Amino acid sequence: MRTVTRGTLVIAEDRCKGCELCIAACPPNVLTMSRTGNRLGYLYPELKPGCTGCTACQQVCPDFVFEVFKFEDPVLFDTPPEGARPCP
Amino acid sequence: MTLIDTRQPPEQASRKVADYKPSLLQSEEHGLCPGCGEPVAIRVVLEVIEELGLAQNNIAVLGHGCYGGFIMLLDVDSTLCLHGRAPATATGIKRMRPDTAVWTLQGDGDMVNEGLAEILHATARGENITCILLNNGVFGDTGGQMTAASVIGQRTKNSIDGRTADDHGYPIAIAELVASLQGSAYVARCSVHNAASIAQTRRCVRKAFQRQTEGQGLSLVEILTMCPTGWFVAPEAGTDYLMESLGKTYPLGEIKDRAAAPAATAE
Numbered sequence: 001m002r003t004v005t006r007g008t009l010v011i012a013e014d015r016c017k018g019c020e021l022c023i024a025a026c027p028p029n030v031l032t033m034s035r036t037g038n039r040l041g042y043l044y045p046e047l048k049p050g051c052t053g054c055t056a057c058q059q060v061c062p063d064f065v066f067e068v069f070k071f072e073d074p075v076l077f078d079t080p081p082e083g084a085r086p087c088p
Numbered sequence: 089m090t091l092i093d094t095r096q097p098p099e100q101a102s103r104k105v106a107d108y109k110p111s112l113l114q115s116e117e118h119g120l121c122p123g124c125g126e127p128v129a130i131r132v133v134l135e136v137i138e139e140l141g142l143a144q145n146n147i148a149v150l151g152h153g154c155y156g157g158f159i160m161l162l163d164v165d166s167t168l169c170l171h172g173r174a175p176a177t178a179t180g181i182k183r184m185r186p187d188t189a190v191w192t193l194q195g196d197g198d199m200v201n202e203g204l205a206e207i208l209h210a211t212a213r214g215e216n217i218t219c220i221l222l223n224n225g226v227f228g229d230t231g232g233q234m235t236a237a238s239v240i241g242q243r244t245k246n247s248i249d250g251r252t253a254d255d256h257g258y259p260i261a262i263a264e265l266v267a268s269l270q271g272s273a274y275v276a277r278c279s280v281h282n283a284a285s286i287a288q289t290r291r292c293v294r295k296a297f298q299r300q301t302e303g304q305g306l307s308l309v310e311i312l313t314m315c316p317t318g319w320f321v322a323p324e325a326g327t328d329y330l331m332e333s334l335g336k337t338y339p340l341g342e343i344k345d346r347a348a349a350p351a352a353t354a355e
């Protein structure tokens with residue numbers, strides 16, 4: 001599957017305090033929490049393809065973790081189909 | 089799962105549409121709790137000040153509360169004053185510097201408990217200042233005790249079974265109180281529980297500063313903010329909790345705008 005991606009982020013993951021407000025705020029639902037902790041021991045957001053560059057995550061984040069960019073031309077990312085699992 | 093490399097700006101042609109922090113903050117690092125609404129509200133205020141061209145011509149007067157920690161981060165001339173006294177201190181500053189935008193940053197404990205007299209008298213005098221209230225319904229800084237703005241049913245450190253009117257009296261809706269006084273020019277209640285409410289907060293804060301520039305009188309923007317620590321809820325539960333508790337007692341919206349067309353009396 002190819003995912004149209006219009007924007008992207010720089011995530012200052014070591015500043016994140018793991019509140020998850022960005023996860024709920026992202027309209028296309030392309031942020032997920034990491035499985036390992038950052039410098040402070042908090043889980044932090046990671047970005048999947050499909051960001052629109054809407055800045056919602058940046059606005060709701062209490063810890064100034066996000067910079068948001070918009071691509072001049074949308075980028076297509078190859079992503080495995082929803083629900084696909086890696087081979088064991 | 090495919091993940092994007094977010095350690096540095098993209099290689100593809102792109103433009104930056106949002107910065108980490110407002111330029112009127114000197115650093116991104118602060119000591120407020122995970123999921124706190126106060127830094128979100130402070131971002132909005134600082135961005136509006138810059139947008140209105142007031143970056144080099146504004147003075148902030150801070151009360152006592154967790155937001156006070158920002159005094160060392162603000163790239164704005166500022167002073168921290170006695171608990172609750174920000175509108176009185178701002179009065180003096182504004183009268184000496186009438187061409188400078190003067191604004192207060194207070195919490196509900198600071199404004200509605202400790203300094204209720206100051207905000208009401210400053211409003212009644214029609215002082216030409218902008219007051220920003222961060223209302224989380226608790227004394228956050230001291231551990232989540234009940235304030236005059238805590239709502240009925242709200243669990244706080246000293247109303248552990250919920251605030252009751254019989255034991256603790258009724259909450260004070262400060263925005264409506266300030267709006268009822270003749271000296272107020274603009275009063276609104278906003279929130280930072282999601283991106284749409286943050287956008288609305290931005291519009292209201294902008295109008296509040298504009299009314300000051302126009303010399304219309306006191307402007308107040310009450311911003312409902314999350315305090316997961318003081319509410320004893322998880323950080324990610326703060327936004328829903330805010331709207332279930334304070335949000336039900338304190339309706340959001342513009343309450344008064346002196347500059348608005350007098351539609352109600354036009355007919």
Ligand SMILES: Cc1ncc(C[n+]2csc(CCOP(=O)(O)OP(=O)(O)O)c2C)c(N)n1
Binds near residue numbers: 126224228
């Ligand atoms: C005269 C005085 N009384 C009490 C205090 C202790 N004190 C410091 S911050 C604070 C709570 C402030 O609550 P609020 O204004 O709602 O701010 P929040 O921390 O909730 O953002 C109190 C009671 C003080 N600094 N000065």
Ligand code: SF4
Binds near residue numbers: 027
């Ligand atoms: S910019 Fe918008 S789409 Fe992209 S991650 Fe943030 S909230 Fe999601």
Ligand code: SF4
Binds near residue numbers: 019045062063065
């Ligand atoms: S909103 Fe900010 S602090 Fe909270 S989890 Fe997301 S990046 Fe981390």
Ligand code: SF4
Binds near residue numbers: 122
């Ligand atoms: S106690 Fe509440 S208001 Fe204070 S920093 Fe923590 S969450 Fe924010």
Ligand SMILES: [Mg+2]
Binds near residue numbers: 225228
């Ligand atoms: Mg408070």
